[in-house]
Amino acid sequence: MEMDMETNMEEPKATGRWMFFWVGFGALVWVALGCLVFGLAGCTYVSGAGVQESQAKVSFLDVGQGLAVLLEYEGRYALYDVGPDSVGVFDSLRARGVDTLEWVVASHYHRDHVGGLLELGAGPSKVSKPAVKRLYVGLDTAGGFIRDSLFRQARRFGIPVDTVFRGHEIVLQDKNGVADGLRLKVLWPPEFLPLGGNESSVVLECRLETSGSQVDDGGTLLLTGDIDTAAERRLLELSPSLRASLLQVPHHGSSGSNSLGFLSQVSPRYAAISVGKDNGYGHPTAEVLRKIEIVAGDSSTVFRTDLDGTISFQIVPGMGVVK
Numbered sequence: 001m002e003m004d005m006e007t008n009m010e011e012p013k014a015t016g017r018w019m020f021f022w023v024g025f026g027a028l029v030w031v032a033l034g035c036l037v038f039g040l041a042g043c044t045y046v047s048g049a050g051v052q053e054s055q056a057k058v059s060f061l062d063v064g065q066g067l068a069v070l071l072e073y074e075g076r077y078a079l080y081d082v083g084p085d086s087v088g089v090f091d092s093l094r095a096r097g098v099d100t101l102e103w104v105v106a107s108h109y110h111r112d113h114v115g116g117l118l119e120l121g122a123g124p125s126k127v128s129k130p131a132v133k134r135l136y137v138g139l140d141t142a143g144g145f146i147r148d149s150l151f152r153q154a155r156r157f158g159i160p161v162d163t164v165f166r167g168h169e170i171v172l173q174d175k176n177g178v179a180d181g182l183r184l185k186v187l188w189p190p191e192f193l194p195l196g197g198n199e200s201s202v203v204l205e206c207r208l209e210t211s212g213s214q215v216d217d218g219g220t221l222l223l224t225g226d227i228d229t230a231a232e233r234r235l236l237e238l239s240p241s242l243r244a245s246l247l248q249v250p251h252h253g254s255s256g257s258n259s260l261g262f263l264s265q266v267s268p269r270y271a272a273i274s275v276g277k278d279n280g281y282g283h284p285t286a287e288v289l290r291k292i293e294i295v296a297g298d299s300s301t302v303f304r305t306d307l308d309g310t311i312s313f314q315i316v317p318g319m320g321v322v323k
């Protein structure tokens with residue numbers, strides 16, 4: 001009896017312990033499932049951001065008074081302008097492990113934009129220089145010493161040269177050469193228009209396209225070289241709905257460029273100014289900075305290589321340009 005009593009007494013306790021066990025086990029299962037779901041979501045976000053981060057980048061290299069914009073897509077690189085000399089640009093490329101440029105666009109034949117390419121063969125031969133696969137130039141009818149020197153360099157290093165104008169397109173694709181990549185539309189200069197110097201600068205509208213879809217219908221990046229207000233006005237006549245998330249502020253922020261009408265129409269989220277510290281031209285001018293502030297609403301959207309060093313942006317699918 002005693003035994004039975006004890007057994008009977010024990011039974012409810014044992015049931016209670018099992019209940020606790022199962023409730024506890026169930027809770028653990030739910031916690032584990034929750035962690036898995038949230039963990040995976042977290043992983044997806046992190047790895048997603050990681051993948052996106054490596055897809056497309058735009059960097060305004062700190063090259064002093066001049067311009068050099070490095071474009072990157074899936075481990076392939078290209079340059080829009082090459083800075084005033086080889087030191088700043090090639091050091092910057094070496095630091096990034098860039099040994100090949102798919103192409104280089106020379107916006108126009110001024111030394112602060114193509115000097116780096118003119119010095120491609122200069123300096124100690126031990127110091128590696130990037131291989132340039134192709135050179136794109138615009139329709140600059142003025143010609144001159146720098147253009148001749150640039151063409152001589154292209155011949156010397158076996159770089160094919162293509163002339164581009166409005167209607168042409170340049171792409172930067174990944175190693176597989178599929179349709180995805182950075183697609184750059186040439187908006188300026190138009191064909192059959194005699195232009196020389198700053199006004200002839202090749203203007204490119206750059207978009208990231210992935211799986212046939214454009215990231216941002218309003219345009220992603222606008223590269224303008226040194227176009228002046230007259231070119232800005234005529235460009236808007238040809239492309240009246242031109243907009244960009246990121247604007248390379250024309251001509252280093254000169255007052256001879258950057259009309260309020262142009263800046264208002266483009267309405268950039270970010271404005272990048274490539275300019276040398278304490279340069280003798282007074283670039284960027286207070287007037288232009290004020291205009292950008294008026295258009296953007298505040299000055300936090302302005303980035304300057306003289307103050308910020310090299311400025312990098314990412315182009316993220318579905319989000320456009322992100323600082």
Ligand SMILES: [Zn+2]
Binds near residue numbers: 066113
């Ligand atoms: Zn310039």
